[in-house]
Amino acid sequence: SQTIHQWPATLVQPVGSPLSLECTVEGTSNPNLYWYRQAAGRGLQLLFYSVGIGQISSEVPQNLSASRPQDRQFILSSKKLLLSDSGFYLCAWSQGLNTEAFFGQGTRLTVV
C-alpha cells in the first residue's frame, strides 16, 4: 500500500533563516506531488505541483521554491523565511489524471 511521509511535524524558525521541508511517497511510482499551505482557519492554497522528476509548476509568486530530486521525493525550501510564511504546510500525492489526493500529516511552521 502507498504511504506518504512528511517531516518535521512542527517547526519554529527565526525570520531570515532557511527552510527545508521534505516529503516522500512509498509504494507507487511517478506520482503527482503537491505542496499546499493552509493559513490559520483558512483554505488550502496550492503552492507547487510536479508531474515528474525535475518538473515543477509554481502557482503563486512567493518566497518559497520546490524541487523534486527523485521520483518520490518533494522538497519545499526557502532561503530566508518571512513572518508571513507561517502556516500549516501539507504535502500530497495523486496518481494519474482526475484522482483523489492523499495528504501527509502536515508541518506546522511558525516563523518568529
Place this chain on the structure above:
Amino acid sequence: GENVEQHPSTLSVQEGDSAVIKCTYSDSASNYFPWYKQELGKRPQLIIDIRSNVGEKKDQRIAVTLNKTAKHFSLHITETQPEDSAVYFCAAIISGGFKTIFGAGTRLFVKA
C-alpha cells in the same frame, strides 16, 4: 482565473438535522470533484467524490450532487452527529487532470 467558491464559511446545525454545503467552479473542463473532511490539526481526507458523468452519488449519510451546466456541486449530510463537526472542503481538478483546487472550506458545528 481558475477557482472554486464555497458557501457557507460556517454552518451550525442541531444534531439530527441536515447540512448542505455548496460550491461553484470556473473551469468548464473539470471532470472530477472530490470532497475532503479535515478534523482539527489533522490532514484532509477524502469522504466522497463525483465525476462529471453522473449527477448524484450517495454513501450512507453523505450525498453529492453535480450540475455541470451551472457548474455547481453540493454536499449533503443527513442525520448529522457531533463527530461530523469538522472543516469540509470541496475541490475541482483542473489543468488536464493534475491540479486540485480547493474551496475556502466550511466549518461545520453539530450541536448535541
